Every structure is written in C-alpha cells, then in structure tokens.
Amino acid sequence: MAELTKKSIGGLLARQGILVAFVLFMIGFAIANERFLAVDNVFGVIRSSAILGVMALGVTFVVIGGNLDLSVGSMMSFSTIVVLDLHDKIGPTMAIPAMFAMTLCLGAFIGFLVGYLKLNSLIVTLGMLSAIHGLTLTYSGGKNMDIADKEGTWFSVFGQGSVAGIPVPIVMFVVLAIILSIILTRTPFGRKVYAVGGNGTAATFSGIPRARVVFMTYMISAFCVATAGLIQASRSLGSQNTVGQGMELEVLAAVILGGASLLGGSGTVFKTVIGVLILGFIQNGLLLVGLEFYVQYVVTWVIIILAVWLDIAAKRGRLLSPIA
Amino acid sequence: MSDTKPALRLENIVKAFPGVRALDGVSFEVIPGEVHALMGENGAGKSTLMKVLGGIYQPNEGTIYIEEQETVMHSPLQAKGKGVVFIHQELSLADELSVAENIFLGELPRKSFGRVDWDALYKETDAILGKLNVGFNAKTRVGDLSIANQQMVEIARALTVDAKAVIFDEPTASLTDAEKVVLFDVIEDLQKQGVGIIYISHRMEEIFKISDRISVLRDGQYRGTLLTKDTNEDEVTKLMIGRSLDLTRNVEAPELGEVALEVRGLTCGNLYKDVSFKVHRGEVVGFYGLVGAGRTEIAETIFGLRDADAGSIFLEGQEVKINSPVEAIRHGISLVPEDRKGQGLVLGMNCRDNMTLLQVDDLTAGPFVSDGAEIAIYDQYRDRLDIRSPSWRQTVGNLSGGNQQKIVIGKWLSMKPNVLIVDEPTRGIDVGSKSEIHNLIRELAKQGYAVIVISSEMPEVLHVSDRIVAMYHGQVMREFTAEEVTEDSLVQAISGIVSDKVA
Numbered sequence: 001m002a003e004l005t006k007k008s009i010g011g012l013l014a015r016q017g018i019l020v021a022f023v024l025f026m027i028g029f030a031i032a033n034e035r036f037l038a039v040d041n042v043f044g045v046i047r048s049s050a051i052l053g054v055m056a057l058g059v060t061f062v063v064i065g066g067n068l069d070l071s072v073g074s075m076m077s078f079s080t081i082v083v084l085d086l087h088d089k090i091g092p093t094m095a096i097p098a099m100f101a102m103t104l105c106l107g108a109f110i111g112f113l114v115g116y117l118k119l120n121s122l123i124v125t126l127g128m129l130s131a132i133h134g135l136t137l138t139y140s141g142g143k144n145m146d147i148a149d150k151e152g153t154w155f156s157v158f159g160q161g162s163v164a165g166i167p168v169p170i171v172m173f174v175v176l177a178i179i180l181s182i183i184l185t186r187t188p189f190g191r192k193v194y195a196v197g198g199n200g201t202a203a204t205f206s207g208i209p210r211a212r213v214v215f216m217t218y219m220i221s222a223f224c225v226a227t228a229g230l231i232q233a234s235r236s237l238g239s240q241n242t243v244g245q246g247m248e249l250e251v252l253a254a255v256i257l258g259g260a261s262l263l264g265g266s267g268t269v270f271k272t273v274i275g276v277l278i279l280g281f282i283q284n285g286l287l288l289v290g291l292e293f294y295v296q297y298v299v300t301w302v303i304i305i306l307a308v309w310l311d312i313a314a315k316r317g318r319l320l321s322p323i324a
Numbered sequence: 325m326s327d328t329k330p331a332l333r334l335e336n337i338v339k340a341f342p343g344v345r346a347l348d349g350v351s352f353e354v355i356p357g358e359v360h361a362l363m364g365e366n367g368a369g370k371s372t373l374m375k376v377l378g379g380i381y382q383p384n385e386g387t388i389y390i391e392e393q394e395t396v397m398h399s400p401l402q403a404k405g406k407g408v409v410f411i412h413q414e415l416s417l418a419d420e421l422s423v424a425e426n427i428f429l430g431e432l433p434r435k436s437f438g439r440v441d442w443d444a445l446y447k448e449t450d451a452i453l454g455k456l457n458v459g460f461n462a463k464t465r466v467g468d469l470s471i472a473n474q475q476m477v478e479i480a481r482a483l484t485v486d487a488k489a490v491i492f493d494e495p496t497a498s499l500t501d502a503e504k505v506v507l508f509d510v511i512e513d514l515q516k517q518g519v520g521i522i523y524i525s526h527r528m529e530e531i532f533k534i535s536d537r538i539s540v541l542r543d544g545q546y547r548g549t550l551l552t553k554d555t556n557e558d559e560v561t562k563l564m565i566g567r568s569l570d571l572t573r574n575v576e577a578p579e580l581g582e583v584a585l586e587v588r589g590l591t592c593g594n595l596y597k598d599v600s601f602k603v604h605r606g607e608v609v610g611f612y613g614l615v616g617a618g619r620t621e622i623a624e625t626i627f628g629l630r631d632a633d634a635g636s637i638f639l640e641g642q643e644v645k646i647n648s649p650v651e652a653i654r655h656g657i658s659l660v661p662e663d664r665k666g667q668g669l670v671l672g673m674n675c676r677d678n679m680t681l682l683q684v685d686d687l688t689a690g691p692f693v694s695d696g697a698e699i700a701i702y703d704q705y706r707d708r709l710d711i712r713s714p715s716w717r718q719t720v721g722n723l724s725g726g727n728q729q730k731i732v733i734g735k736w737l738s739m740k741p742n743v744l745i746v747d748e749p750t751r752g753i754d755v756g757s758k759s760e761i762h763n764l765i766r767e768l769a770k771q772g773y774a775v776i777v778i779s780s781e782m783p784e785v786l787h788v789s790d791r792i793v794a795m796y797h798g799q800v801m802r803e804f805t806a807e808e809v810t811e812d813s814l815v816q817a818i819s820g821i822v823s824d825k826v827a
Contacts, residue, residue, distance in 0.1 A: 186692040188684040195681055198670035204629075205659065205667045206681045206735075207649040265672045 021307070022278050029285035036288050043167070049280035050169035051076075051228045052247060053273065056254040057173075057180050058224025060272040063255050064184070065217040066197035066264025067114055067121035071106075071128035072225050072251055076244030078136045079103045079229025084145040084239055092155040100226045106132060107222020108215070115214035129248060136241045146238035159235025169231045176227065180220070181269035193217060197264030253300060254279050257307045278303075329392050331356045331520035332377075332408060332489040337386035339372055346372040347383070348544045354489055354520035359511065361523045361531045361552070364541035365564055365726075365754030370524055373541070374491065378410060379403045390488055407488035411478050411495055419467030424449035426466050427481045452480045456510055472503035479510060490514060491522040496530060508534055526752075528557045540564055565756045571783040574608075574806050576766070578790040581605030582640065584774035585657075585743045587626070590635030595621040596798035599635070603743065603774045608765055610789030611778040613818045618798035619778045620662055623745050627659040628652040639742065653682065656742035660732050660749060662778070664725070668732035671721035675713050676702040678720050679735050705734035710760060726757025733761065737768075744768065745776040750784060762788050782811065796820040 029036045055072050062069040079099055086095035110128055114121045147153060161168040184190040195203040196213045203210055232243060258275030260267025282303060283296045291299075330353040339347040347369050354360040364370050375381040377388070379397030388395050390406055397403045400410065417426050424445050425432070433441040433448070449462035458476050460469060466477060475495060482490050492511070496504050511521055511534060525531055531538060532552060540547040540563040547563050583602050590599040596618035603609050611619045624630040626637060628646040636643050639655055646652045652659070661667035669678050680687055680698045687697040702716045709730040713723055720728060729749065736744065749765065750758040765788045769775055779785050785792055792804045794817035801817040 182692075188688060188693055191677060191681070191684050191693060194673060194677075195670050198672045199666070201667050202670050203681075205649060205661050207653040208681070209650065265670065 019274065021310070022274060022281075025278065025282055025285065029281070029288065033285070033288040036285055041284070041288075043170070045280045045284045046170050046173075046277070047167045048284075049276050050167075050173040051231050052250055052254065052280070053173045053276040054176055054224050054228040054231065055247065056251045056258075056272050056276050057177055057269060058221035059251050059255050060258075060260060060267055060269055061180070061184065061193060061217040061220045062121075063252075063260045063262065064197045064264060064267045065193045065214055066200060067214060067217070068252070068262070069110070069125050069218065069221050070122070070248045070252070071110060071125040071132055072221065073244040073247035073249075074129045074133040074136065075103065075106055075222065075225045076229050076232065076247060077239075077241055078106070078132050078139070079226045080233045080239045080243050081136050081140050081145050081241050083230060083233045084147055084237070085140070087153070087155055087233075088148050092153060096230060099229065100223070103226035103229065104219060104222050107218045107225075110222075111215035111218030114218065115211040118211075133242075133245075140241045142241070144238065144240050150237045153237070156234055156237060159231050159233070159237075169235070172227065172231065176224065177269055177273055180224075184269055189213070189216065194265055197266075199265070250279065250300070253304045256304060259307075328355050328357075330354060330389070331391060332522075333389040333392070334373075334377075335387045335389065337373070337376060337383045337388075339376055339381055339383050346544050347376070349386070350541065350544070350546045352539055352546065354522050356488075356518040356520050357515050358536040359515060359521040359523050359534050361525065361535035361538045362541070363525075363531065363538060363560060363564055364547075365724075365756055368541040368564070368754075369544040370541060372544075374410070374493065374524070377403065377408060377491065404485055407486055409482035409485065409487045409490050411475065411482060411490060411492045415471070415474050415478060417466050417474055417477060419465075421466060422462065423453070423460060423464045423466055423469075423477055423480075424462035426477055427452065427484060429481075431484075448484075449480070452483050455483065455513070456480055457513075470503070471498045472500070472506065475499070475507065476510070487514075487519050489520040489522060491524070493524045494526070495523075496525065496527065504530070526754075528560065531560075532557070542566070561755060565754070570759060570762075571787050573786045574766070574788060574790065576790075578604075578607040578769060580607055581772055581774075583638075584640060585626070585776075586638040586641075587622075588636050588638070590622065590625060590632050590637070592621060592625060592630065592632045594798065595630075596795075599798075599800055601793055601800065601803070603776055605772050605774045606769055607790040608769045608775045608777055608788050610785040610792045611776060611795060612780075612782065612785045612792055612814060613795035615780060617795040617818065619795055620747055621798075623659055623747055623776070623778060626652070626743075626745065627657055653739065656739070658736035658739050658741035658744045660736050660744070660746040662747035662751065664729055664732055664751075668735075669720050669728060671719070673720060674717050675706075675711070675720055675723070675731055676716035678731055679705060679738065682735060682739055701738055705738055709734050709737075709764065724754070724757075726753040726760075729753050729757065729761065733764070741773070743774045743776070745778070747778040748780065749777060750779075750781070758784075782814065785814075786811075794818050 026037070035041055055076060059069050059072060082102055083095050083099035086098055090098065106128070110124060113119045113124045147155070158168055158172070163171050184193065192203070192208050192213045195206065195208055196210050200210055233239060254275040255267065255272050256262065256275070257278050258267060258271035258273070260271065279300065282299065286296055286299055287293060333353040335351050337347050337350045338345065350369065350373060352362070352373070362370055372381065376383050378400045379402050380400065388397065390408065395406060397406065397408070418429070421429070427449055428445060433444040435441045446462040453462065456476055456479065458473065460473055466474060469477065495507060499507060514521060523531070523535055535552045537549055538552055538555065538560055539549040540560065542564060550560065581604055584605050585603040588600050591597050599622055601609070613619055621630060625632045626646065628648045628651050637646065638644070644655055646655060665671060670681070676698055679702050684693060687694050687701070699716060705711070706713070711727055711730045711734065713727060720731060723731070733746070733749070746765065749761050762784070765775060765777060769790070777785070777788055786809065790806050792806070792809055792814065794801045794804065794814055796818050797820060801820065804814065
C-alpha cells in the first residue's frame with residue numbers, strides 16, 4: 001500500500017511537471033519581451049512547429065511501442081523532394097498520393113526490419129537515416145528541387161493557405177493529433193501499442209501479434225512524415241534535399257519532453273503536443289530575447305536533460321537517489 | 325539472552341504515506357547472536373521496515389537505536405557504516421570483476437598515486453573468505469560462481485565492516501538444498517561472532533530450523549514476537565493472516581466429464597520425450613517435478629510458444645496444430661504463465677486494461693474500445709476473485725503479488741477457456757492469497773473446467789490435484805490418483821528412482 005500511494009503522487013508530479021515548466025517558461029519570456037505573447041507571434045510559433053509536430057505525432061507511436069525512429073528527418077527530405085519533383089511531372093493530384101505511397105514503402109521496410117526481423121530499432125533507423133538521404137540525393141541528382149510555376153498552382157494551399165483564418169498547417173497538425181489520439185486511446189490497436197511497448201513478452205503471451213503492431217507504428221510514423229513533407233513542400237514550393245536534416249533529434253526531444261519513456265509503454269499524443277510547443281516557444285523566446293539562433297542547439301539539449309531528470313526525480317520522489 | 329543489550333532496536337516506528345500508514349508503531353529488536361525472523365504477508369510492511377532500516381525512507385515517528393545509541397540514517401551506505409548490512413534477494417555484484425574487487429568495491433586499498441594495492445586486497449579478502457569456509461578464492465571472477473557462492477560474496481562484503489546486524493532478505497530463494505546447508509552454517513558462524521541476524525523469509529521450514537525468535541507484522545502493525553521453540557507453524561500463520569492455511573490433501577472425488585485435452589507422444593529435443601496424458605473436464609491434473617523436468621516447456625508447446633518435434637495434441641477428440649498463442653487462445657486454451665511480472669502482466673498498465681488485454685478486440689462499440697464492456701468484465705472478475713485494488717485505474721505494478729496474480733488469473737479466466745493451465749500459481753505470494761487461489765482452482769474444476777496445475781510445491785500439488793503427473797528429466801515417470809499418491813512415492817518418482825510405470 002505504501003508504494004502505491006507514493007508512486008501515484010510521483011506520477012501526478014511527473015505529469016504536471018512538464019506543464020508547470022511550460023507555464024514558467026512562458027511567463028519568463030513574456031516578462032523579458034512583450035512581443036512574445038502577441039497573437040501573431042503565438043500563431044507564428046505554432047505554425048512553424050507544425051511540421052515538427054506532425055512528425056512527432058508519428059514517432060510517439062513508435063516510442064510507446066518500445067522502439068526509436070531516427071530516420072524521420074531524412075525521410076521528410078525524401079517526401080518533400082519527391083512531391084516537388086512529381087508535381088511538375090504528373091500534376092499535384094497524382095503527385096501527392098504517389099509521394100505518400102513511396103514514403104509508406106520506406107515505413108514498411110523499416111517496420112519489417114524492426115517488427116518481423118526483430119532488429120534493433122536504433123541501428124535500423126540510424127542506418128535508414130543515412131540510406132534515405134542517399135536515396136534522396138540519387139533521386140534528385142544532388143540538385144535542389146523547385147516547382148516551375150510557383151504562382152499558378154493550388155498545391156501551395158497545404159503550406160500557405162488558411163481555413164477560417166487559421167493557417168492550414170496548424171489545422172492539419174490539430175486534426176491529425178486528434179485522430180491519432182483517438183486511435184491511441186480508444187481503439188484496440190492503441191491498447192496493443194502500449195502493451196507491446198510496456199512488456200513485449202507479456203503481449204506475446206496474450207496473443208498480441210507483436211511484429212504486426214510494431215510494423216504498424218512505423219507505418220503511422222511514415223504517414224506523418226509524408227504529411228510533414230507535404231506541408232514543407234507546399235510552404236516553400238522548392239526545397240534543398242537536406243531540408244529535414246537534424247529534425248529526427250528535435251522530434252525525439254519533443255516526444256521525450258512530453259514525458260514518453262524511451263523504454264516504451266508510456267506517453268500520449270497530448271503530451272507530445274505539449275512537448276512540441278515547449279520546444280517551439282523556447283526556441284522562439286530565445287530569439288526574441290536576442291540570442292543567436294545557434295544558442296538554441298545548446299539550450300534545447302539542456303532543457304531535455306532537465307526534463308528527463310525531473311521526470312525520473314518525480315518518479316523516485318527525490319532529486320538525487322542512492323539507488324536507481 | 326534478554327539481559328544483553330540489543331544490537332539494533334526500533335521503537336514505535338511510524339511511516340505514513342498519503343492515505344496509508346505503511347508502518348503503524350512497529351517495535352522490533354535483535355540481540356547479538358540471535359536469529360530473529362521477520363514474517364508477514366506481502367504488503368504487511370516488511371519491505372517498508374527494511375527501507376527505513378537502510379535509510380531509504382525516513383520514519384515519520386519513532387527511533388532507531390544501534391547498540392542503544394539513537395541513530396538517524398540517510399542511505400544504505402551510511403547504514404552499512406554504522407554496522408547495519410543487507411544481504412539482498414537480488415544480488416548486486418559485478419560479474420566481470422574478481423571476488424576481491426567486488427567485496428571491496430568503492431573502498432579498494434590504495435598505494436601511492438591512487439594505485440590499487442592488489443597484494444593487500446587479496447590478502448584481506450582471503451582472510452575474510454577463510455572465515456566463511458568457501459571453495460573459491462579472492463581472484464575468482466564472480467560471473468563464474470554459482471548463485472549460492474555469489475551470495476557468499478555478498479556476505480563476505482558484509483563482513484568487511486564491523487557488522488552489528490545483518491539482514492537476510494529471502495536468501496534461499498534460488499538455492500539448492502545443499503547450498504542452503506552451507507548458508508545456514510555461515511549464519512550460525514555469524515551468530516557465534518555475536519552478530520544479530522534479521523531473517524526475512526516466507527519459508528516456515530527454514531524459519532523454524534534456524535531462528536530463535538519470530539516477529540510478525542500484519543497490515544503495517546506489529547503483531548507479536550514468539551519464541552521459536554515454544555511455537556508452531558500454525559500459530560505463526562494465524563498471527564500472519566488471522567487464520568491458518570489449509571494444505572490438507574484433496575479428497576474430493578472428481579466428476580469427470582469428457583476428455584478436454586489429450587497429448588500423445590509429445591517430444592521436443594532434450595526438453596521432454598514421449599509425453600502422453602489426458603485431462604478431463606471437471607478435474608485438476610497436477611504436474612509435479614523438479615525445476616527443469618520439462619513441465620513448463622510442455623505447457624508452452626500446448627500454448628503454441630514452442631514447437632514439438634513429434635507427437636500430437638487433441639482437443640475434445642480433434643487433433644489440432646497450434647503454432648502461436650493466438651491460435652491457442654482461439655482453441656480455448658489459457659495459460660497463466662509462471663513469471664507473473666515478466667510474462668503475465670504489463671506492469672505499467674492499469675488493472676482493467678491488463679485484465680481485458682486478451683479480448684480487447686471483441687470489447688468494441690464500432691471501431692472503439694467500449695469502456696463499459698471493459699469495466700463490466702473487470703468488475704465481474706474483481707468480485708469473483710476478490711481482487712483488492714482501490715480502482716481499476718490503479719497501475720498493476722503497484723499491487724501486491726497476490727492481487728497481481730489474481731489479475732493474471734482473471735485475465736485468462738475471462739476467456740472462459742476449455743483448458744486452463746496455471747504454471748506456479750502461488751509463487752511468491754502471501755499465504756492468504758495462496759489459499760484463495762487454491763480454493764478457486766478447486767471450484768473451477770467443480771464447475772467443469774479442465775485444469776492443469778504446474779507446481780514445485782508438493783503440499784500444493786497434493787492439495788489441489790485429482791491426478792498427479794510426476795515428471796523426471798522430461799519424461800512422465802508415473803501418474804497417481806489423489807487416493808493412491810503418497811509423499812514418498814511422489815518424491816521417488818520425480819527423482820527418477822522408481823520406474824514402475826503405470827501406463
């Protein structure tokens with residue numbers, strides 16, 4: 001009984017801790033610069049976080065399922081380049097489904113290696129990060145990709161349009177977050193993702209097809225990456241073939257900031273959204289208070305370390321502990 | 325003995341967590357040279373008390389005295405420095421290092437420039453090992469030692485300080501009988517050297533063999549101390565659970581239905597050979613044998629987790645091929661696995677989700693999981709199995725072992741299986757839950773379930789089974805009915821001594 005009460009309070013702290021930190025950051029930056037909480041700035045941050053956010057939604061499934069996905073950055077570059085290239089060749093109506101299909105093939109390949117062949121996800125996706133980068137360069141011949149007629153295409157709606165005054169990227173991020181949250185919390189599949197990540201052996205004993213569940217988490221991740229690639233391509237209508245480089249770490253940072261355990265079995269879509277916003281607002285706040293953008297890289301890392309530390313500290317009930 | 329001043333004394337310790345008093349005024353003492361057993365069901369407060377002693381928890385009230393000096397401890401290291409040493413159930417040794425390095429880890433003797441003084445290290449270590457009379461030396465790699473010998477290393481580590489009190493937490497959990505004898509000798513030596521021993525164990529037999537006094541906790545409260553020589557198992561059990569555990573032999577005559585499961589000539593490499601048996605509806609068949617006799621492996625094969633090389637499985641007269649747990653579940657086979665935490669539960673999930681995990685696909689309204697249907701199933705089996713949890717939202721990892729086991733059983737029972745296999749159903753759970761699970765197994769048989777119970781505890785097998793299959797080295801040595809079985813014949817069968825097979 002003792003353990004029980006203590007842990008649920010620790011759990012409560014762990015859940016609230018991230019939100020509390022978020023609010024404190026917001027207040028701090030708001031005091032430092034009055035522009036920080038201005039409506040246009042807030043919308044600007046959310047819009048620029050949307051691409052990262054959409055990718056983080058998918059990686060949330062992978063991480064809850066007990067695996068990692070470090071390939072999302074280069075996979076996003078791939079999606080962006082492919083859809084831009086096909087736009088002029090077969091038209092946007094065909095280019096978008098074709099790009100989704102190709103990206104999902106990459107997801108299926110990773111899902112097969114990690115799910116069915118049971119290879120270590122860190123190795124597989126780290127390798128895929130590099131391999132997909134090579135694939136993108138081969139596809140593009142190493143050149144940047146641009147749409148010929150930038151003014152005359154409706155393709156720009158995904159990145160630049162708005163619905164009822166809300167930018168489309170934000171709408172897509174929010175809608176996807178809601179749908180994925182429902183899948184994760186309300187469907188049998190979502191339950192199985194938690195079970196497989198929480199205890200794979202017990203899941204097998206319970207007749208849960210572990211390989212298929214892991215496979216599906218990578219398919220969801222690839223779908224989110226394709227969506228992110230679509231937004232990215234539509235926003236700029238032209239792109240370098242390294243556009244997603246380094247984003248895999250930011251995505252992972254957002255998921256961890258949200259409080260998902262890297263060991264699997266815990267995390268939620270809502271928490272990931274919070275993690276994405278924290279990251280976005282902190283980076284924005286740092287710029288507004290006048291720090292160079294490259295300071296972000298260091299500060300982001302420090303924040304992640306603090307978040308992880310506070311998380312385990314809340315779980316064990318004190319900051320430093322003689323036992324793990 | 326009572327004239328001596330206690331090596332360690334706890335006075336009126338209270339440790340409260342929000343909503344619960346885990347320790348409610350516990351007093352306890354150990355005198356130099358005595359073995360003082362501490363007993364109680366899981367959740368009675370033993371581990372909280374040990375954490376208070378080890379400085380991991382600070383008590384809200386009460387005082388700890390070491391040799392009658394009031395003491396406050398903040399960490400296990402500090403506790404060790406003051407002469408309170410723990411020998412844990414789970415060993416904490418570095419496999420790749422030598423015995424000597426492990427024993428003096430963190431306090432290796434030094435020469436100039438921080439170099440390790442290997443000569444002094446090995447000399448000191450061998451001196452300590454000499455006291456323990458063990459068959460290995462200071463330079464042996466710890467990973468090469470048996471579990472029992474690794475435990476000796478832990479004990480040797482305890483002896484590097486001037487130990488006033490040594491606490492053994494379930495020390496015999498993974499020891500063979502011969503190894504136990506060695507351990508008990510060492511404990512006796514420690515006793516002679518005037519060390520106070522606190523001995524925590526669930527095993528009555530051991531407690532009565534080596535302890536001088538027995539103290540019992542229940543629900544965080546101190547229930548009393550008995551002199552071992554003046555008491556008996558029954559009295560201790562009553563103090564622990566408020567009643568005694570019934571382990572009389574099963575004498576009910578089963579009402580046999582048709583054959584639910586039949587296995588013919590099942591063989592799997594060296595794990596088991598030519599195994600045949602039948603299980604009828606309405607009976608409990610106990611599988612008894614030593615660890616490694618192949619019982620769990622047979623269950624795994626029936627459940628589709630392990631392929632057999634030869635032989636066939638029949639369910640209700642139909643031959644079936646079962647290649648995965650999914651197929652086994654579809655055929656109405658349930659397996660309550662032996663490792664509750666590793667195989668049975670997702671510890672981070674709540675009670676309800678664990679309970680309904682097997683059938684979550686069927687508990688839907690449209691594409692979504694139906695909360696109502698899930699809670700209905702949870703409530704039904706919570707009541708039926710008397711699961712004690714504050715709410716279905718409670719994380720399973722926070723429940724006691726007995727309640728966790730009931731969740732696993734509920735999970736599999738809720739599938740309404742044709743064949744229910746339970747592997748070590750009461751391992752590591754408290755006496756009260758044990759007897760509830762025994763009753764449940766008997767009751768299920770009466771309701772017409774076909775039940776297989778795999779157990780390493782003879783009293784348990786004799787208590788619940790209608791028939792007993794004795795296994796030795798992967799072979800069925802003999803089958804007994806509940807009437808004909810005797811303890812002697814069973815022991816002989818599982819030791820491979822008797823081969824008058826009744827086949």
